[in-house]
Amino acid sequence: MDTVDGEINRAVLTARLKMERLRPDSPPFLLDISIEVPPGITILFGPSGAGKSTVLDCIAGLARPDQGRIAAGEEVLFDSHAGINSPPQARRIAYVFQTLALFPHMSAEENVAYGLDGLPHQERSARVEEILEAFRVDKLRARKPPEISGGERQRIALARSLVTRPRVLLLDEPLTGLDAELKAAIVDDLRAWNAARRIPILYVTHTREEVDALGERVMAMDHGRVVSEGTPIEVLEAPRRKRLAQAAGFENLLSATVVDLREADGVMRVHLNGSLSELEVPLGYAAAGDRVRVAIRAGDILLATMPPQGLSARNVIEGRIVRMETCGTLVRARVDCGVEFIVHLTPGAVRSLELAERCRVWLVLKTHSCHLVEE
Amino acid sequence: MNMDALLLSLRLALCVSVILLAGGLPLAYWLAFSNWHGKFLLETIVAMPLVLPPTVLGFYVLIAMGPHGPLGKLWQMFFGHGLAFTFEGLVLASVLYSLPFAVQPLIASFESVDRTLLDASAVLGAGRLRTFWRVILPLSIPGVVIAVVLSFAHTMGEFGVVLMVGGNLAGVTRTVSIDIYDHVQSLEYAEANRMALVLLAISFAVLSVVYAVHRRVGRRLWTPWTAK
Numbered sequence: 185m186d187t188v189d190g191e192i193n194r195a196v197l198t199a200r201l202k203m204e205r206l207r208p209d210s211p212p213f214l215l216d217i218s219i220e221v222p223p224g225i226t227i228l229f230g231p232s233g234a235g236k237s238t239v240l241d242c243i244a245g246l247a248r249p250d251q252g253r254i255a256a257g258e259e260v261l262f263d264s265h266a267g268i269n270s271p272p273q274a275r276r277i278a279y280v281f282q283t284l285a286l287f288p289h290m291s292a293e294e295n296v297a298y299g300l301d302g303l304p305h306q307e308r309s310a311r312v313e314e315i316l317e318a319f320r321v322d323k324l325r326a327r328k329p330p331e332i333s334g335g336e337r338q339r340i341a342l343a344r345s346l347v348t349r350p351r352v353l354l355l356d357e358p359l360t361g362l363d364a365e366l367k368a369a370i371v372d373d374l375r376a377w378n379a380a381r382r383i384p385i386l387y388v389t390h391t392r393e394e395v396d397a398l399g400e401r402v403m404a405m406d407h408g409r410v411v412s413e414g415t416p417i418e419v420l421e422a423p424r425r426k427r428l429a430q431a432a433g434f435e436n437l438l439s440a441t442v443v444d445l446r447e448a449d450g451v452m453r454v455h456l457n458g459s460l461s462e463l464e465v466p467l468g469y470a471a472a473g474d475r476v477r478v479a480i481r482a483g484d485i486l487l488a489t490m491p492p493q494g495l496s497a498r499n500v501i502e503g504r505i506v507r508m509e510t511c512g513t514l515v516r517a518r519v520d521c522g523v524e525f526i527v528h529l530t531p532g533a534v535r536s537l538e539l540a541e542r543c544r545v546w547l548v549l550k551t552h553s554c555h556l557v558e559e
Numbered sequence: 560m561n562m563d564a565l566l567l568s569l570r571l572a573l574c575v576s577v578i579l580l581a582g583g584l585p586l587a588y589w590l591a592f593s594n595w596h597g598k599f600l601l602e603t604i605v606a607m608p609l610v611l612p613p614t615v616l617g618f619y620v621l622i623a624m625g626p627h628g629p630l631g632k633l634w635q636m637f638f639g640h641g642l643a644f645t646f647e648g649l650v651l652a653s654v655l656y657s658l659p660f661a662v663q664p665l666i667a668s669f670e671s672v673d674r675t676l677l678d679a680s681a682v683l684g685a686g687r688l689r690t691f692w693r694v695i696l697p698l699s700i701p702g703v704v705i706a707v708v709l710s711f712a713h714t715m716g717e718f719g720v721v722l723m724v725g726g727n728l729a730g731v732t733r734t735v736s737i738d739i740y741d742h743v744q745s746l747e748y749a750e751a752n753r754m755a756l757v758l759l760a761i762s763f764a765v766l767s768v769v770y771a772v773h774r775r776v777g778r779r780l781w782t783p784w785t786a787k
Contacts, residue, residue, distance in 0.1 A: 298680070
């Protein structure tokens with residue numbers, strides 16, 4: 185084991201990323217996450233469009249976050265404040281793409297040796313030999329990717345990435361389309377390879393089966409954020425409703441207890457658990473005393489600096505701003521009203537209302553902006 | 560048959576193909592991968608010879624090469640003689656005239672290379688130059704073949720530009736197409752026919768190469784008539 189490997193053993197990948205991407209015909213995509221990937225396999229789980237691949241691209245240096253910091257162990261790879269942004273060539277981060285991206289005109293052996301440019305010939309072939317054997321594809325060395333079967337192509341892509349002795353491995357749904365047995369065999373070989381080296385491996389997937397099969401640590405992502413983190417059981421068995429509501433884009437998910445029903449008005453009053461506040465929400469199939477969840481989009485909440493009067497909106501809640509974060513052209517305010525609300529504001533609104541942390545504010549919520557989700 | 564004219568045309572076509580390949584690779588790379596906003600301007604300039612009458616292009620090249628033109632003066636300074644009505648002048652004019660036939664197939668094939676392969680190359684530590692030589696170029700061989708073949712054939716057959724820039728000097732600027740024109744002017748149809756058949760055969764051979772390559776790669780990379 186050389187010194188480079190000794191250094192790798194302690195490397196934890198940390199990434200804080202903020203990124204805004206404008207998309208035609210839909211609201212801008214906001215990525216805002218902070219993750220820590222210890223040695224071993226960590227799964228990044230979430231539906232397509234959650235931003236998983238963007239996270240990998242940022243870590244690999246193929247995409248540039250607006251703000252944040254990425255570090256592998258001690259070494260800073262990206263830091264927007266310090267102006268550090270090392271190119272993908274210098275990061276020593278391996279990346280296995282969803283399409284594998286094997287070079288179709290090169291043999292398996294040439295593919296694997298590609299990243300070892302500059303090494304003396306002898307060491308180069310020794311390393312290629314070693315890794316081809318570790319991933320059981322040494323018999324296929326002379327074949328080109330189109331002539332190699334699924335499963336073995338994945339093994340060659342892993343070998344090509346790992347032969348460079350990277351400090352982090354990123355995997356973007358590399359085993360999609362393989363049957364469970366084949367997946368398990370490949371993952372076993374990957375685990376065996378990593379047993380001695382202990383590098384952080386970030387494995388992206390959108391299928392629960394892979395989470396169950398691989399799972400050590402799981403981070404669930406949705407709409408550019410990490411929504412839960414833990415063991416596969418903790419993450420996958422979290423209340424289904426909660427995940428559904430968040431998948432639909434609700435930043436505020438509050439638990440509440442039904443106080444009374446006003447059927448003539450089509451509304452009911454609920455008490456927000458953990459606070460003194462009450463909300464008027466659309467009538468749902470519930471009885472007084474039932475526990476419900478109320479989901480509210482951060483962009484649906486109005487914010488006033490004085491107690492508002494003469495409003496059609498039925499819900500006005502007093503609170504205090506505890507935090508404001510600027511995220512591209514969006515300001516995210518956390519407002520403590522006994523329970524915490526997330527409110528989205530424009531930078532212009534923040535300036536003209538002179539909003540700051542610790543400001544006293546009133547939140548205005550329309551009854552029909554409160555969506556009921558059964559507990 | 561006028562062997563001088565045929566050899567001259569072949570020599571001209573060869574020179575032009577080699578120069579266009581050497582210059583076309585970096586130019587096409589830049590046009591395929593640059594994000595510069597003004598890129599379309601350069602694309603327009605490269606495509607101009609496709610729509611410009613050869614006489615117009617030839618006229619301006621002739622002016623530029625003339626004793627008072629910038630190119631002519633520069634050439635005079637370095638080599639002690641003018642550029643117009645010389646073989647070198649013919650090469651220069653032909654390079655400009657055949658530019659789109661070399662550059663556009665190269666751009667098309669560079670752009671058809673899967674971008675993930677370029678990302679893969681980058682994360683494996685390869686810089687742009689290495690990625691170009693090891694990944695982009697080997698996967699663009701059909702485009703390179705088409706570029707060379709088309710610029711060769713196009714130069715072989717050109718008439719207007721040659722007439723404007725080169726005139727009609729035996730062994731220096733009298734190419735096959737000029738020779739045919741001369742024969743027809745002198746009512747020597749049999750002679751004209753022989754030369755014309757040679758050009759016809761070359762064009763047929765060249766286009767069969769283009770279509771055979773297209774057939775092999777299974778997709779249309781670029782043909783001049785799709786761009787026109």
